[in-house]
Amino acid sequence: MKNSKPAGFALLFLSILALVGYAYLLLVSQWSEIVLKLTILIIIGILATITAWIGYTMASAPDKT
Numbered sequence: 001m002k003n004s005k006p007a008g009f010a011l012l013f014l015s016i017l018a019l020v021g022y023a024y025l026l027l028v029s030q031w032s033e034i035v036l037k038l039t040i041l042i043i044i045g046i047l048a049t050i051t052a053w054i055g056y057t058m059a060s061a062p063d064k065t
Helices: 004-027 032-060
Strands: none
Touching: 004 032
């Protein structure tokens, strides 16, 4: 794990840059409405996918008898 510090700093920098970019798109740009709609759509899609995966896992699990 010799390269973990540079990778950590890169992730830190990229996450801050992503947050600043998202804040700009959401608060300043003319694209704020579509950015908000896409964000909500992605979050709901992730939650629905996780729920479907849990349901599939429960439905396909062997019976415990």
